[in-house]
Amino acid sequence: xxxxxxxxxxxxxxxxxxxxxxxxxxxxxxxxxxxxxxxxxxxxxxxxxxxxxxxxxxxxxxxxxxxxxxxxxxxxxxxxxxxxxxxxxxxxxxxxxxxxxxxxxxxxxxxxxxxxxxxxxxxxxxxxxxxxxxxxxxxxxxxxxxxxxxxxxxxxxxxxxxxxxxxxxxxxxxxxxxxxxxxxxxxxxxxxxxxxxxxxxxxxxxxxxxxxxxxxxxxxxxxxxxxx
Amino acid sequence: xxxxxxxxxxxxxxxxxxxxxxxxxxxxxxxxxxxxxxxxxxxxxxxxxxxxxxxxxxxxxxxxxxxxxxxxxxxxxxxxxxxxxxxxxxxxxxxxxxxxxxxxxxxxxxxxxxxxxxxxxxxxxxxxxxxxxxxxxxxxxxxxxxxxxxxxxxxxxxxxxxxxxxxxxxxxxxxxxxxxxxxxxxxxxxxxxxxxxxxxxxxxxxxxxxxxxxxxxxxxxxxxxxxxxxxxxxxxxxxxxxxxxxxxxxxxxxxxxxxxxxxxxxxxxxxxxxxxxxxxxxxxxxxxxxxxxxxxxxxxxxxxxxxxxxxxxxxxxxxxxxxxxxxxxxxxxxxxxxxxxxxxxxxxxxxxxxxxxxxxxxxxxxxxxxxxxxxxxxxxxxxxxxxxxxxxxxxxxxxxxxxxxxxxxx
Numbered sequence: 001x002x003x004x005x006x007x008x009x010x011x012x013x014x015x016x017x018x019x020x021x022x023x024x025x026x027x028x029x030x031x032x033x034x035x036x037x038x039x040x041x042x043x044x045x046x047x048x049x050x051x052x053x054x055x056x057x058x059x060x061x062x063x064x065x066x067x068x069x070x071x072x073x074x075x076x077x078x079x080x081x082x083x084x085x086x087x088x089x090x091x092x093x094x095x096x097x098x099x100x101x102x103x104x105x106x107x108x109x110x111x112x113x114x115x116x117x118x119x120x121x122x123x124x125x126x127x128x129x130x131x132x133x134x135x136x137x138x139x140x141x142x143x144x145x146x147x148x149x150x151x152x153x154x155x156x157x158x159x160x161x162x163x164x165x166x167x168x169x170x171x172x173x174x175x176x177x178x179x180x181x182x183x184x185x186x187x188x189x190x191x192x193x194x195x196x197x198x199x200x201x202x203x204x205x206x207x208x209x210x211x212x213x214x215x216x217x218x219x220x221x222x223x224x225x226x227x228x
Numbered sequence: 229x230x231x232x233x234x235x236x237x238x239x240x241x242x243x244x245x246x247x248x249x250x251x252x253x254x255x256x257x258x259x260x261x262x263x264x265x266x267x268x269x270x271x272x273x274x275x276x277x278x279x280x281x282x283x284x285x286x287x288x289x290x291x292x293x294x295x296x297x298x299x300x301x302x303x304x305x306x307x308x309x310x311x312x313x314x315x316x317x318x319x320x321x322x323x324x325x326x327x328x329x330x331x332x333x334x335x336x337x338x339x340x341x342x343x344x345x346x347x348x349x350x351x352x353x354x355x356x357x358x359x360x361x362x363x364x365x366x367x368x369x370x371x372x373x374x375x376x377x378x379x380x381x382x383x384x385x386x387x388x389x390x391x392x393x394x395x396x397x398x399x400x401x402x403x404x405x406x407x408x409x410x411x412x413x414x415x416x417x418x419x420x421x422x423x424x425x426x427x428x429x430x431x432x433x434x435x436x437x438x439x440x441x442x443x444x445x446x447x448x449x450x451x452x453x454x455x456x457x458x459x460x461x462x463x464x465x466x467x468x469x470x471x472x473x474x475x476x477x478x479x480x481x482x483x484x485x486x487x488x489x490x491x492x493x494x495x496x497x498x499x500x501x502x503x504x505x506x507x508x509x510x511x512x513x514x515x516x517x518x519x520x521x522x523x524x525x526x527x528x529x530x531x532x533x534x535x536x537x538x539x540x541x542x543x544x545x546x547x548x549x550x551x552x553x554x555x556x557x558x559x560x561x562x563x564x565x566x567x568x569x570x571x572x573x574x575x576x577x578x579x580x581x582x583x584x585x586x587x588x589x590x591x592x593x594x595x596x597x598x599x600x601x602x603x604x605x606x607x608x609x610x611x612x613x614x615x616x617x618x619x620x621x622x623x624x625x626x627x628x629x630x631x632x633x634x635x636x637x638x
Contacts (some may be wrong), residue, residue, distance in 0.1 A: 003355065019553070020557045021553065021556070021557055024561065030563060032568075039580060039583065040574050040578060043610070075367075106426050109420045110426065111424070111428060113430045114428070115429075115430045115431075117433075118432075120429075123358045123362075126358075127362050127363055130365040131365055132429065136427060137369075137425075138369075140421065140422075140425060140426065141429045143421055144376070145376050145380065145439070146421055147420075147421070148379065148380050148418055149379065167344055167346065168346055168348070169348075170350055170364070174352050174354040175318075175321040175353055175354055176322070178355070179354070184358045
């Protein structure tokens with residue numbers, strides 16, 4: 001019995017492999033699906049450095065306070081991308097515009113507006129907003145703290161202030177282990193393999209049985225015997 | 229003209245005898261689209277607020293202050309704060325009921341006022357990334373504001389709170405007056421920069437007035453429709469091989485009618501089937517997504533024109549194949565990548581930039597963008613006329629090539 005079954009299996013396999021559709025759907029299409037689905041879904045996660053890109057437009061006369069802001073934004077997890085013109089802004093998901101003469105105006109007590117723009121209104125937009133606000137307003141707080149200590153607002157005095165010990169700290173601990181949800185090729189390859197296994201087994205496998213039962217004389221004319 | 233009409237009717241009757249095929253061509257894209265819509269239905273809801281539990285082991289004042297602070301004004305739309313005890317807080321964090329738990333240790337208030345080392349513990353929900361991040365940033369700002377307050381008025385506060393065992397060391401009226409004046413001078417010095425703040429952060433949401441503003445579920449409708457069109461065009465184009473096997477193609481060639489008339493009849497039948505399919509998918513989609521039905525006729529017409537172009541393209545591929553199986557394989561090899569690249573499975577915005585750039589230049593990707601402009605944006609008459617001209621010119625060229633090839637085959 002096993003010898004007969006092996007005989008039928010071997011011949012059906014050889015017959016199936018001779019057909020171009022089998023080569024296409026068993027070997028070529030799965031690889032195509034791996035690539036497309038894996039590429040698209042891996043693009044939905046964080047890319048590159050893992051930091052969120054932030055375009056920053058800083059004029060040449062912005063001064064050291066602008067550099068302080070960008071330093072704090074970098075520490076907050078942003079990848080700072082210098083922007084030279086308005087056209088480059090469109091390519092950024094979020095950007096910050098610092099006005100001309102920023103440091104000079106702030107130190108002299110003139111009000112300046114730093115503009116933050118973003119394209120997403122969801123949770124990540126709120127997160128960006130909070131981080132940018134912290135970076136900007138801590139620069140203001142440093143300025144107030146420096147001048148109240150009768151020091152000149154300059155990079156060295158800001159550095160001395162940053163080196164002062166902070167006795168109150170926030171200790172962050174996760175409540176448990178983060179479950180990493182697979183994406184990209186980690187998910188696309190096993191998922192696509194399961195899909196094609198089902199597709200090939202349920203369609204080609206059953207179609208072959210039906211063909212042999214009903215349409216053997218027609219196989220010489222239309223070997224698949226399957227009309228869409 | 230009679231022959232063209234009769235040929236078209238003959239083909240339509242043959243297609244109607246295989247209703248299962250029509251159901252599969254339309255049903256599969258609708259099912260895939262429905263599943264994708266269900267999968268991504270949550271993104272349309274307003275973003276949730278971070279939920280912070282506060283366990284104050286220092287007597288309740290700090291926790292009470294935080295709850296009041298974040299329950300007032302615009303802060304309450306930003307963060308939801310709830311008081312809890314430490315054990316209950318950890319249990320709720322274990323069940324994932326909150327974004328973070330803030331534990332205020334005993335002696336915190338005294339340590340902060342005297343600027344002594346102390347810490348706040350923030351336990352974050354590992355299943356979330358952004359919401360605990362928002363809480364952490366907000367609390368870091370609170371921590372830093374305490375640092376700055378100590379820089380401004382720290383010495384005075386320390387003097388006020390210093391332990392004095394000896395009655396002779398108690399603060400006198402002059403001491404209190406001196407301390408108050410010192411704090412007042414500090415505030416006056418800070419007035420220049422703080423009241424009002426010299427740096428203001430202006431925020432804006434910059435969303436371009438294009439299809440990017442559209443609900444993601446609505447953006448999937450053109451992709452689903454073009455998936456259906458590609459399925460229909462690919463399968464309809466293989467009909468020429470079925471007629472060849474049945475012998476009816478050669479029989480038709482023996483009539484006085486030209487090959488062009490025969491091909492025109494097939495094209496007309498395919499156009500009717502494709503238009504009907506487009507109408508069904510668009511009607512179902514627009515009713516489900518509550519889009520204005522006034523755009524249905526133009527959308528259906530454009531979709532049918534695009535579908536007819538795909539049909540002619542695949543027909544050419546079939547006619548240049550050596551047999552039906554080779555034609556089917558070649559057509560599938562082209563349809564599947566076109567579906568992926570052309571935005572039928574995933575919108576262009578979700579693709580890598582290089583893939584989207586290629587996809588927008590494919591025939592179905594380009595036609596899909598025109599459909600998006602018709603459905604979601606006010607497309608100009610000029611640009612639509614140009615697009616229609618391109619499609620008609622393509623149809624004419626493909627028709628002539630396929631007619632020439634069909635004549636040689638017959």
